[in-house]
Amino acid sequence: MSIDFKSTKGIFLQIAENICHQILEGKLPPGERVPSVRDLAADFEVNRNTVLRTYALLDESGVFENKRGIGFFVSENAVEMIRSTEKKEFFQNDLPEFIQKIKLLKLNENDLSELITVIKTN
Amino acid sequence: MSIDFKSTKGIFLQIAENICHQILEGKLPPGERVPSVRDLAADFEVNRNTVLRTYALLDESGVFENKRGIGFFVSENAVEMIRSTEKKEFFQNDLPEFIQKIKLLKLNENDLSELITVIKTN
Amino acid sequence: MSIDFKSTKGIFLQIAENICHQILEGKLPPGERVPSVRDLAADFEVNRNTVLRTYALLDESGVFENKRGIGFFVSENAVEMIRSTEKKEFFQNDLPEFIQKIKLLKLNENDLSELITVIKTN
Amino acid sequence: MSIDFKSTKGIFLQIAENICHQILEGKLPPGERVPSVRDLAADFEVNRNTVLRTYALLDESGVFENKRGIGFFVSENAVEMIRSTEKKEFFQNDLPEFIQKIKLLKLNENDLSELITVIKTN
DNA sequence: GTGGTCTAGACCACA
DNA sequence: GTGGTCTAGACCACG
Numbered sequence: 148m149s150i151d152f153k154s155t156k157g158i159f160l161q162i163a164e165n166i167c168h169q170i171l172e173g174k175l176p177p178g179e180r181v182p183s184v185r186d187l188a189a190d191f192e193v194n195r196n197t198v199l200r201t202y203a204l205l206d207e208s209g210v211f212e213n214k215r216g217i218g219f220f221v222s223e224n225a226v227e228m229i230r231s232t233e234k235k236e237f238f239q240n241d242l243p244e245f246i247q248k249i250k251l252l253k254l255n256e257n258d259l260s261e262l263i264t265v266i267k268t269n
Numbered sequence: 270m271s272i273d274f275k276s277t278k279g280i281f282l283q284i285a286e287n288i289c290h291q292i293l294e295g296k297l298p299p300g301e302r303v304p305s306v307r308d309l310a311a312d313f314e315v316n317r318n319t320v321l322r323t324y325a326l327l328d329e330s331g332v333f334e335n336k337r338g339i340g341f342f343v344s345e346n347a348v349e350m351i352r353s354t355e356k357k358e359f360f361q362n363d364l365p366e367f368i369q370k371i372k373l374l375k376l377n378e379n380d381l382s383e384l385i386t387v388i389k390t391n
Numbered sequence: 392m393s394i395d396f397k398s399t400k401g402i403f404l405q406i407a408e409n410i411c412h413q414i415l416e417g418k419l420p421p422g423e424r425v426p427s428v429r430d431l432a433a434d435f436e437v438n439r440n441t442v443l444r445t446y447a448l449l450d451e452s453g454v455f456e457n458k459r460g461i462g463f464f465v466s467e468n469a470v471e472m473i474r475s476t477e478k479k480e481f482f483q484n485d486l487p488e489f490i491q492k493i494k495l496l497k498l499n500e501n502d503l504s505e506l507i508t509v510i511k512t513n
Numbered sequence: 514m515s516i517d518f519k520s521t522k523g524i525f526l527q528i529a530e531n532i533c534h535q536i537l538e539g540k541l542p543p544g545e546r547v548p549s550v551r552d553l554a555a556d557f558e559v560n561r562n563t564v565l566r567t568y569a570l571l572d573e574s575g576v577f578e579n580k581r582g583i584g585f586f587v588s589e590n591a592v593e594m595i596r597s598t599e600k601k602e603f604f605q606n607d608l609p610e611f612i613q614k615i616k617l618l619k620l621n622e623n624d625l626s627e628l629i630t631v632i633k634t635n
Numbered sequence: 636g637t638g639g640t641c642t643a644g645a646c647c648a649c650a
Numbered sequence: 651g652t653g654g655t656c657t658a659g660a661c662c663a664c665g
Contacts (some may be wrong), residue, residue, distance in 0.1 A: 155648085157655060168373075183637065194657045199638075210642050214518040216560075216665035233374055242384065245367050246391045251290060253300055263385055264367060274458040279649060316460075355640045399663085401640060412617075427652065438642045443653075459648035460652050477618055486628065489611050490635045495534060496599055506608070507629055513612045523664060560665045637665070643658090650652075 148193055158193060159200040166205065167229045170221055177223045181211065184219075208232065272313055280315060281322040288327065289351045303333060303341040330354070350376055370378065394435055402437060403444040410449065414465055421467045425506045452476065463478065516557055524559060525566040532571065533595045536587055543592065547577060547585040574598070 150161050156248050169175045181202075182190070190197040205211040209228045211219045222228070254262070272283050291297045296379070306324060310317040324341055327333040332351060334344045376384065394405050413419045425446075426434070432442040446463050449455040453472045455463045466472070498506065516527050535541045550568060554561040568585055571577040576595060578588045588594070620628065 159655080169375075181356065185637085196640095196658090197656065200655090202638085212519060213638075214665095215520075215524055216563075216663085217518075226638060230374075234380075237374055238372060241370060242387065245363065246388060248355075248359060248363060250389065250391060251293065252352075252359055259389075262364070263388065265364070266371065266385065266388075267381075274461075275456060276459075280459055319650050322650085385638080399574060403640080429652085440643090441641065444640090446653085457653075458650095460648085462652060474534060474618075478624075481614060481618055485611065486631065489607065490632060492599075492603060492607060493632065494635060495537065496603055497598075503633075507632065509608070509616065510629065510632075511625075513616060525664080563665050585656080638663095640660100640662080641659100642660080645657080647655080648653095 150193070159197050159204065162187075162191065162193075162198060162201040163204055167210065170210070170225050171229060174186070177221050177225050179216075179221050181219045181221060216223050272315065279321050281326065284309075284313060284315070284320060284323040284327055288323070289332065289355075292332070292347050293351060297343050299345045301343050301344050302339075303343060305340065394437070402435075403441050405450065406435065406437075406442060406445040407448055410445070410499050411454065414454070414469050415473060421465050421469050422467050424461075425463045425465060427462055453510075516548065525563050525570065526568040528553075528557060528559070528564060529570055532567070537589050537595060541587050543587050543589045544587070545587050546583075547587060549584065587620075600610065 149166075150158055152158065154161065166175065166181070170177075175181065181187075184195055184198045184202060188195045191198070202211060202213075206213050206219065209222060210225045212222045213219050249262075251257075272280055272287075274280065277284065288297065288303075292299075297303070303324070304312070305319055306320045310320045313320070324333060328335050328341065330350070331344060332347045335341055347385045371381075371384075374380075394409075398405065410425070412418065414421075419425065425431075426440055428439055428442045428446060432439045435442070446455060446457075450457050450463065452465060454469045456466045457463055459501065493503075493506075516524055516531075518524065520527065532541065532547075536543075541547070547568070548556070550561055550564045552563045557564070568577060572579050572585065574594070575588060576591045577585045579585055615625075615628075618624075
């Protein structure tokens with residue numbers, strides 16, 4: 148997974164999502180040390196400060212833990228932290244927006260039932 | 270519907286949506302002259318340049334028509350244009366994104382059925 | 392009130408404290424616009440990014456509100472936000488540390504009662 | 514007492530405090546040889562350089578004595594040194610800071626009396 | 636080696 | 651004009 152430098156979404160956020168996905172997929176197990184800021188910056192061909200910002204974000208959101216002078220580690224309950232955060236965002240932001248769009252579109256019965264089928268089968 | 274100055278969504282876009290919804294609801298019928306930039310800016314407590322940008326956007330996308338020296342008017346086929354545009358965007362962009370989010374969240378049965386109930390009842 | 396560039400405490404934190412004190416003293420009333428990032432940076436003879444970091448911090452802690460393209464404003468409940476935050480920090484961090492120090496010092500009765508007198512009269 | 518790797522306080526300082534407390538409690542009596550850097554580092558699961566830095570600090574401040582080629586020993590007057598140093602620091606730095614914080618917080622009567630109760634009962 | 640802060644300067648979208 | 655992001659490079663304390 149690589150970075151889209153043209154996206155409107157900040158690079159540091161893309162990296163954060165990237166890392167969170169890796170944690171959810173088990174590629175970065177809880178307790179494991181993550182690459183140093185400098186190394187990951189080199190990997191992504193990105194500035195050190197950008198990665199640092201990502202790490203600081205994940206640190207204060209409880210996904211990472213920071214051991215002084217050693218580095219960042221995936222916190223033990225990282226998976227739950229990510230899941231709960233994403234779930235909250237989904238039900239508070241994404242779902243309401245989605246529903247409002249549906250309302251404004253005034254979809255007919257057919258469209259609506261088709262839509263639900265699509266959601267169910269995915 | 271008012272404007273959220275804290276949102277990440279541009280204010281000129283929020284105003285555009287607002288106007289489109291008014292057109293769809295018949296408050297701004299096709300052919301009608303649109304409020305002046307100055308008035309609308311005062312209504313929304315917003316900079317005139319911001320409204321100007323909204324009008325330029327709607328003009329460019331065919332929702333408005335600019336009669337030189339007179340002002341902006343709602344184009345005759347504005348309703349269809351908005352509807353078709355929104356529908357296309359919805360099924361091409363919003364829905365796929367929404368479904369991917371659901372996938373990534375790995376919602377359980379309960380969450381999913383609740384989600385569908387919410388969609389149906391709205 | 393000026394900045395101590397030699398302090399171990401980050402400059403952006405010193406600026407944050409400075410602003411919070413101004414709010415508590417009523418010099419920056421709720422609803423008022425704060426100086427632009429650029430202006431305050433010039434005032435403190437500090438880099439723009441440093442002030443930006445301060446403002447972002449105060450924004451996400453609810454002391455500031457950010458109106459797009461216009462600037463930062465003191466939020467309506469800024470005073471309570473600051474007070475509650477400081478109080479929480481005091482009782483959770485400072486007070487326990489202080490008590491532990493007293494314990495380890497094994498102060499005698501005289502010292503302790505004198506200490507309390509000092510606290511009371513201040 | 515264990516080490517908080519997330520604290521902003523340097524680990525070598527935390528270890529120094531730990532050792533001083535052991536001396537005050539008599540677990541490390543004056544004249545006794547101090548554990549080897551290697552052993553202590555293993556105990557605390559910490560880098561040897563970190564312990565080395567702690568020992569250097571305690572040596573410099575007179576709590577330890579370094580017998581060349583043998584190792585570090587708790588100095589004969591270590592207890593008094595620690596006590597006097599800590600007492601001086603407490604009344605010159607910690608207490609004034611603590612009082613200033615209370616002033617800035619503008620605690621009400623309830624909070625203040627609760628605070629004093631907590632101090633007394635500890 | 637690690638993270639943390641700061642600077643100077645560029646570029647962007649938005650009002 | 652506003653804030654927001656990113657870069658490059660410096661300096662620091664800590665392990």
